[in-house]
Amino acid sequence: MDKQINAVRFYGQAVAKGGVFLILALLSSALCALAQYRPIDLPKTLTFTKPTPAYDPENPKHKLGDFQAGIRVNVLGSQSDPSLWRVSYERYGQAALEALIESPDLSATEVEAYKRVHALISEFPLLQTLLETENPWPKEIEEQARQIFGHEKNFTLASGSKDSADVLTAKSPKSFWGIQPLASEIRYTDPKDPRVLIEVWNKGDAHRSRIRPTRARLIIRENLEKIQSAFPTMLQDPAPSMSITALKIQEEVFLLPNDLRVSLRYKSGEYLLLSLQSIRYLEDNKPGAFDPETFTQRIASKVTTSEDGHRYIDSIPMIDQGEKGYCAAATLARVLQFYGYPIDMHALADLAETEGRGGTRRDEIIRAMRRICNSTPFKLRELKDPDPGLLREKIEKGVPLIWFVPGHARLLIGIHPENSEIVYSDTYGLAHQYTVGDWVYFMNNNKEIWTLLPEGH
Known part of the structure; x- marks a missing residue:
């Protein structure tokens, strides 16, 4: 020996x-x-x-x-x-x-295969970094951002707080394979499922893009197939976490070296997205059966008190709808992400037949929420004739309230126990995460309030 x-x-x-x-x-x-x-x-x-x-x-x-x-x-x-x-x-x-x-x-043991795709990989800097870095999925989101985006001046906080970031977004997303994406972000909303998201195209922001989504999809798919074939694997795609069957997501999956699951999601005329995740994290954290008691305890634990005495729900992910008329889809996506479902506003906008610039009709978003409930443990309920006591009862349980006001949808996330001031949150970025309004403002603007809750909650 x-x-x-x-x-x-x-x-x-x-x-x-x-x-x-x-x-x-x-x-x-x-x-x-x-x-x-x-x-x-x-x-x-x-x-x-x-x-x-x-x-x-x-x-x-x-x-x-x-x-x-x-x-x-x-x-x-x-x-x-x-x-x-x-x-x-x-x-x-x-x-x-x-x-x-x-x-x-594998770049050393499969030299010829690596040579065939090396140039292709180098034309996608973000992917190359994840393939070649020592630890592609660090525990801290800031470390991941520095690996992928470089200096801190290259990215900005999109969700969470300065001390506890959930989402960091590139200020100027890098092009790859001749394609200029609309956005690139790192999402650690669920620490057990870190992911990098690249928004290649969507109908709401089509005026900002010069690419043809059908052609871009073909380029991305062809190149990912070449890379995957250079490093073949017998591994099966790990089950995605907490999917919603009502969302007919068209997805092509590529399993690449260095613990990378790359998902290409496309819906003609709607969106083109890339999602990069950790295979190991997905295998180690497969969701179990829904437990109403655990769920109830988890969301209630997110309720806290502000310096001004407002009781509010913390840690609801922020989604910025941008210039799109996606307020209803983005609001619903925030609730579902808070509940543990990694759903984006684009899939929900498709389900609700949202117009890129014109928004979502009230009946369509209600229908979409009912369809979501048909494939999740939740029930859709309207809060009729809400008073401060009823709102506080829901807030104290950690239940985000989907609030329809004239021409807009937002979340109602808090209330003051003494003066009944409300706290609401809009889908326009962190500057609109937390806004206080008095009870008169609430009464003058309230159209409808809806909740998604488990049976018996």
């Missing part, structure tokens, strides 16, 4: 050779994963093509030696850090030896 791995101690035991214990000093170094183009599925066996460092499974910082070229090992699995594989070397007449190795870099 000492000819095949240049270390003679595993787990503190010396390896005998010719009756003489040959003791070599253990090499110690910090384990630094390459992570570039890391395979997303594990082979059963692996044959080394060059000397490969081996590390102690009990102390990954300690290098044991090198597996030499030509040695074949069994791959037992990956670690909590997916850049490390646990392998086993079978020895005749002796117990197998286990070690940790850095997962292979």
Whole structure:
């Protein structure tokens, strides 16, 4: 074995050779994963093509030696850090030896395949960064933004707070494959499902775009197919988290190295979107059955008190509708995202037959909400003749109220327990996240209030 791995101690035991214990000093170094183009599925066996460092499974910082070229090992699995594989070397007449190795870099092991797509990848800087960075899905959204967007001057806060950001958006999204997208953002609304979203085109912002969405879709699909075919995988697409069957989303999925699930979503005449997610996060956090009690406790925990004494629901994701007439779709999307469904306003605008510039008819958004309820555990209810006591009852339970005012839809998220001032939130960005109005303002503007709640809530 000492000819095949240049270390003679595993787990503190010396390896005998010719009756003489040959003791070599253990090499110690910090384990630094390459992570570039890391395979997303594990082979059963692996044959080394060059000397490969081996590390102690009990102390990954300690290098044991090198597996030499030509040695074949069994791959037992990956670690909590997916850049490390646990392998086993079978020895005749002796117990197998286990070690940790850095997962292979496909750009080095599949050289010809990598050469075929390298230029293509380099023309999509955001994708290239995620394929080549050591940790494509860091825990902190700011670290992710610096990796993808560069200096802090290149991105801005879109949802959350300065101390706890949920969404960061590129100020000037970079073009790729000759396509200039409308927006690029990093979304950590659900820390268990971080994602990068690229809004390539949508009907509401069509006047701002010069691309032809059908042609852009073909280019993106063709190029992603080439990259995926260069690094083929047997892995099945992990189940998406908490989908809504009422939304007929057309999606093409590509599984790429370094823990990347790329989803191309397209609806003719409506939108063209790219979503990049972590395969491992999706596999490790598959949603279970809906638990009304857990849900009720979770949303109620988001209620807090402002400095002025208003009781309000915190942490509702912000969605900026921009110049589009998407207030109703964006408002509904905010509620669903708060409830744990990663739904965007474009899919809801399609469901509600929203006009790009003209908005959504009242009957259509009500119909859309009913269809949403038919494929979720929620029921649609109207709050009739609301008074301060009824509004506070809902707010204290963490229930966002979908508030229709003349010509507009917004969320009612808070109320003052003494003077009945209300707190409402519009879909125009963070500057409109929290606005206070008195009770007279509420009575003069209230048209309808609706809630989406589980049965029996």
